[in-house]
Amino acid sequence: MGVRPEEFPKRLAPGSWEVLLRDLGAWGKTALAVLALSGLLCFAVESMGKESVFLPPLKPEQLERYRPPSPGEPLVFAVPNYVSLTPWNSGSWQDLGNLRVWSLRIRAPGALSLSFGFGKFRLPPGGSLLVRNPEQGILLGPFTDKDNSYHGQLWTPVLPGSSADLELRIPRDATNHVELELTSLNQGFRPLPQEVKTPSREPLLLGMTAVPGDCNVDVVCPEAGFWEQEIRSVGLLTVRGRAICSGTLLNNTSQDLSPYFLTANHCGIAPENAQSVVVYWNYQKSRCRGVQDGSLSQSTQGSFFRAGWSAQEGSDFTLLELATRPQPAFFPHWAGWDRRSLLPRGAVAIHHPQGAEKSISFDEDQLSLASASDGLGVGDPEIYLKVGAWDLGTTEPGSSGCGLWNMEHKLVGQLWGGTASCGFPQGSDYFGSLWASWEGGGTPSTRLREHLDPLGTNQETMEGRDWCVPPQVEFFVSPNPAALGEEVVFTSQVTSGVPPYRYSWDLNGDGLQDCDSPDCVFSYSYPFEGNVRLLVEDSQPCPAVVTGGMTVVDPEQGVRLVSPAEGDIVPSGSRFLVRWLAPRSAVRFKLLYSTDKGRRWRLLTDQATGSQYEWEVPIPAQNRTRSVFKIIGYDSQGNKVGSDRSEGFFSIGVIQLTTLKGGETLQSGEPYPISWITYQTIRPVQSVKILFSSNNKLTWQRLEKVTGNPGSIVVSIPPVNKKKPNCWLKVILLDSKGMPVGADTTEEPFTVLP
Incomplete structure (x- = not known):
């Protein structure tokens, strides 16, 4: 983001959290409003066959130990908790006529919102998934087979409140055709504006509100009257249910209403997480300078990454293609653009400051190009358009990625960062230019040309267009x-x-x-x-x-195992639903499992019938990560019909790390929250030990040892004298004699910087 290093404090003094939050606006558009903390997750079984997930609230004293926000990051409002919850290892089932109904309760006391990332999502016809807030009666869904996507995932809109009930309804004969795994459970700790107006909801930390500065101009104010079409092209987006940016729907030369959506590259969207993008439309106030009454009810879920060019290499743009077009009822507009290298004589930005209702900003002066003297720290500052100071309105965290229009109502760039705010009106903002992004890094995945000009017309400007009335x-x-x-x-x-x-x-x-x-x-x-x-x-x-x-x-395919599947986590001591498909001639099944790659097999039953079996999972002394399952089918005469075994390994889990999964970059000497789920253990847990390795697990050092099993702890990342790219962390559960009863390690290495 466009902030000079000397503008950041060297350390955060005790008790200065409110000061930190107040100063965020001056630090730029992409500062974290609060720390992107990894969530603290625990798991509790309320009664036999009924499971609930509980997220304990974050405490202010935990957050005060964290570093100030870093530049080049989007506004963050929630913490991710990485889980593996499926209808086969959690929740409860019941029969309802011709339907089977699965339900799971989630409770997060103190959370201001929840959102859900399903890393696997595929429903058969007749199936539906509902997500409901039982306290406020708010409902997401139903999600059906029409929401199945090529990328195989589903990320829900934000659900206000601290409670959620998940309900899956499936035709009885289609249960084995369900693919559903909740992999990211996101706990909101920074209130979105829609949540602030609820009197009973309080921020998790004092001063942590999403209220934008009072100099912002609502898009329903008279000043915005000539920009009604462009306003309808702007959306608020969330990434992985935790980060906020702004973006713009763009037209292309074929005018086929392809839902291309332009935002900033530093918002962190990549091919591997683009499916988690949710875009909210028409999130704006009903009255100029009125109360915050915007609605988040209009949204599209999922996207595909088409192109991007980072600020370190270029113009900081990302182009997405949304998985579905915005509905006609949203009245979306596909914005026009201008790729000429002209300096606009005045400009307009339309954005979501602090993730709040849509605002508009005006600069009546001719723009200039940034230069090295601006101290942006980007690869080439001269491909960024500079707004010297806004004449009306401003931008704030959450505005990142918003469009910049010239006076001909053509988009010419997207917001990278800057220092403008209501408290610092003389601050400047910087936008990656469309003319630079057009050729970008020279390939289709790093430039706009092929996507916005699929017909190869070479035209330099493009008019916008409205959504037609489709059949x-x-x-x-x-x-x-x-x-x-x-x-x-x-x-x-x-x-x-x-x-x-x-x-x-x-x-x-x-x-x-x-x-x-x-x-x-x-x-x-x-x-x-x-x-x-x-x-x-x-x-x-x-x-x-x-x-x-x-x-x-294939009716002649033979017996086929559906679950457990490769990568599944089967909780120790739980009741797991084993599923399979088989020809009609198979009437009896033998089920076996192995915890050592198939060297030794243990008989589960040889009298299973139908297509499912409830497995009372054993409680091993440690995680069994190389487990496999085998099924053999027999006909009524006892002849073997067919057999199958799991293609890869699944895990019988005693403990599961839910934070620090691998791939992260951490700063040495700084605190970091570690959390884990404990399932049933062979003996009671008396203490927990946290180990750290900086040399790819050759040696380990102890970070912490705590009495009991709190489910979460804040550890200090050890100091290193140089960059360490192969760091690992391990959590070990110990019994009363200090003997291990469970352990888990980060899935991939992470990096620690000096």
């Missing part, structure tokens, strides 16, 4: 599930729009067209569990896309 589309599949080689009939139903219509079916999830007629007949020559996608475009042209789940099974 209403549904399709029906019969049969579903289908057998291998069986003819499957796909029937579309299209209403409204302007005929004639163009049809494009993707029937196997490969992104290619398989059929171009209103109705299709297709036979699968291979097993398939995925989504069918139908694109219908009317004569305007205005497109509509609808998706739905499809399952094709």
